[in-house]
Amino acid sequence: MSVIEVEGLVKRFGQFTAVGGISFQVEQGEIFGLLGPNGAGKTTTIRCLLTLIPPTAGTAKIAGFDVFKHQQQVREVSGYVPQDVSVDGDLTGYENLLFYAKLFRIPGVVRKERIKDVIRFMELTDKANELARNYSGGMMRRLEIAQVLINRPRILFLDEPSIGLDPAAKRVVWDYINRLRNEFGATILLTTHDMNEADQLCDHIAIMNGGKIAVTGSPSELKAGLGGDIITIVSSDSNCRQVLEQLGYRLMPRSQDSACDLVVDDGERKIPEIIDKLRSHGIGTLSVSLKVGTLDDVFLKYAGKRIGEGDLTFRTTRAVRRTARRHG
Template identity: 50%
Template sequence: MTNAVDCVDLSYQFATHLAVDHVNLAIAPGEMYGLLGPNGAGKTTTIRMLTTLLKPFTGTVRVFGIDATAHPMRVRRAIGYVPQALSADANLTGVENVELFARLFDVPRRFRRQRVSEALDAMGLTEAAGRLAGTYSGGMIRRLELAQSLISAPRLLVLDEPTVGLDPIARGVVWEYIARLRSEHQMTVLMTTHYMDEADSYCDRISLMHRGKIRVTGTPATLRGGLGEDATLDDVFRHYTGDTLDKTAEEGGIRDVRRARRTARRLG
């Protein structure tokens, strides 16, 4: 069986900083997989390589057997991506934001209008579709970003901090949508989060990443059990990251969002 994701000996370096250090990662089709770690651990850089936004310094990334470096457009057609930095443009309407991603992910013109409508409807945003995204609440913005990520009918959904900054009610709504979509479309989901309760509740397996390396991989229950009967996933996180903060921030952020928009305009 071909894995949904295979990262082999994956590395990336910003100037003198080795952000990702020979990472190996395998995710099975249909799996909900959590990539956890402190800020600067290398999670987002790993995801950017997987989603073809960065070219690996060493190693390979394959998505459903497709080499992400050799065939980036084929990989983009297989994935939906919700980045950590807000990707919705406040100066565009909801429908215009989703149409932008339809172009970016090369959805054929003859299918775009229908796909945009279906994605907005799935996220409960049909009534708000004509409003500027700048008028949306935080929860609505995240649902809009999910609609953007679903426009290509992805086999793999990549979520980088999908509920960051949301209140508990909005977080619950977003996860209900994700769980429903995963069930309806048999999607594989790769997520990052700093909320350990989310990882514990929703992930089949997790990997803890620190200073560019994968420190441990397993089911939440197995990792908790390895530290004792009463251990929590927070305890596991602290154990494998040394209970320290890495002050080296990852590069990119808003620059990647702007780059994505420029690419979409070029694609027409």
């Protein structure tokens, strides 16, 4: 069942079209990634889906609720971790969570229990009574996720959940995102500039550029669409290329005789088989290397540039401020 259904969504700011008629669906329990460079329209799309700004045209439904007609219901089933910092540094982790629990009108009798649950889930117990401004970037992001979990949303919108985090802290956040899906069946829409993150986390992705979706698919489908991996074999035997051709492998044209580039599916698994076959024809190999097609290459193919080129990836470092009004 589609939990997020977007059809022909348009958002204009005056004359400027930030989102130019996009369509996609996200299924129940899926992690879906919206990828794209700065200004692609990712945050604007999320803000439309959360009823924070009205779309100019198109339709969108969240858990079956229309974003035009059922704004209250859309907000009730959704949780939003915005791109900017949404933690108050002058409050402790616990106090930030209490603030959100009140904002969400969680009844007093269950409030404490709910807060304890999310603190435990995001593993912030040790730091719950420390001022949030002393948290590391990764802990801060976990606290932000904890804030929206208080309301037990079925659908989570995470705008660049790992921005500014080091690789280890990113992996920690990815683990929590996976657990949210696996343990609670949450449906998650996230945005990222990090192709590796999308590859590791997402079941499906849409690559946005200039307000349009350039391509959608699972990471493996998109990578397979590149035409395969490239295995480079270097041999001192001048017959190597000829034998590989006889064996039916697809070879890229190459000037150097000693190196052969083969285009194959699932390159990692093919390497032993190729070496064995060459050996049985009396051909030894000096080196073998593999270049696996990445989502970066997919992005390059559809957007005409690499995703990092000319991009700024930053988070508001005015840090820690209250964004309650936006959640209200």
